[in-house]
Amino acid sequence: MLNIETFDNVRGGNVVYKALSHPLAARALTRLAETVGPVALFDPDGIAGPLLALCPAFEVEGLYVQDTQAIGQIRTGHVARALLDLPQARVRKVLLAAFDAGRRAQHLQTLLPPGAELVTLDAVKLPEDWLSVSRRYLEPRNFATNFVFFRDDERFATRLTTANYWAGYGAKEVLFQHILFDQGGQVLAEWAQKSPTGPGGYVVDSREVRARFGLKPFTGQLFIHAIGVAGHDVVKYALDTYATDNGASLSCTHDANAWPAARFAGLPAPRADERVILWVQNSHGVPIPAGDLALDRMGADAPVALEEEIPPFATRALDVAELFPDLRWPAQLEVRAGRHVVRPRYEVVREGRTRIAHVNVERADLRPDPEIKALHPSMGRGYLLPFPVLPRGRFRTFALPTPMVEAERDMPLRLDVFTPQGEKIAEKFLGRLPRNHECAVDLDDLLPDGALLEGGHAELVYDFRDGGEADGWLHALFRFEDRANGHAAESSFGAHIFNTLMVYKNEPQSYTGKPPGLSTRLFLKLGFGGRESFCVLIYPASAPWEEHSSTDLELYDANGVLLETSRIRIACSGSKLMRPDQHFAPAALRAAGEAGYVLIRDVTCRLFGFHGLEDEAGGFSLDHMFGF
Structure with a gap:
């Protein structure tokens, strides 16, 4: 397990981690460690752990602290000594583990060993033109970064789409810096690119990148850093994978979530005619040691390790069958990632088609919450996990609940099904699903043949009729299959309380402020290369709310x-399948171009959505949308 702290749901992201793990900082730390030789390490803020985890090349003579209560504690294998003992250190360099260290550096001058020189982490700061807020280095907006699974070869290309949504928070000019790593972790290309000054669309297509830099086929990861941002430090995007060999593959997935985690869950086992490949992409400038990453059959607590080192920033395609050759859908796996990777992608290969989706962060901080069983009546049905039921004349829809908390032992669940008009037409009590369950619900088993031919939606909810526990972090994987050609897409997400004026903890969740979040801002990219975009908008309501959306x-x-605005109405507890060409004039869509987008805005209620693409060959993609 890598000794770092990344993100928790109370304090948010750890900026020190971002500052130490940034690829430019990783290079600078390595150079610094090579030049300073043995150092006495003064650790006033307790960051020696992540510093030495992310740069173990430092040769530490001793670790020194100011806090008298910390003296004698073991930090990263060193016994903490009193700062007043620093003059006796036999070193020529003292490393002050702090950024913006000017005042502290002055205080240390009288304590330096004879002839020793003081260095600080200011030596590994990013260049000033990479910063959004230069006056304070450890400002979250200085590290608006993310990783992207990026591939371009004879069969596939990838395309990142986002928007300068920071303009809505007052950002004047946003610049994106990019670092492209190949499969071995070596840098293939680095470049900067301006975003539109307003809230315009932004696209990075692997085919254009490959042509621009004259690259050979590659599979790796793209590091992206947004500079000049305002409002928040999150880089969100949609990622399409599309065939370049006239093949039938097409899929889309969500952003990587920029924080490495100890565990991820929701990795499906393959069917007998499938391969499932987990794309392990090292997010750091240090190797993943052999045995540090493992897969576990969910609920078995018998992880099987990958006994292979993965170099810094490298990519390893891990076929699930390498570690679990006999495991089959609907079983699922847990990824014991050891905080080495951000949310990884997985790829399902079947009959010449491939689709890509992502696993989700499995939380270690949650425990069963007994109050969820007795929520205030104003919370109605409480936590809801909505998902589309695609038009059943063409598609099958499956739901596989996925444990997403380490302490979760059972999931007492019910499935409710709704028409687009908000009428509940079916429900099924799933029981208290154990952690190792294999319950994938086929909506065909719940609905008669003529139901929801034009689509609708369903919701997973807690149901305690037979007891059980809940933690509020209910997740599931949703799979959609074309009945005729077998093309499939899948997505996963978690539950929230939707559209209630009363609040429980941080629900109904808001995009940027305090709850309740009762408005909508969803991003829908437009199509490209002859592919057309669409989305399914769902109006979930834990309790009665506005009769229709606006x-x-x-x-x-x-x-x-x-360019244009169109108004639609969605019934409470209903849904709508929306295609841009049904709401905007052809001339306006041409003017918007392939980097244009649709902002779905509602100030009366919170909608949830899934977006995708369709092509003329019958391919389609689908994943949950992002909001801002």
């Missing part, structure tokens, strides 16, 4: 210019 569809071009 949802505006705003069409923007690549420069952030609003």
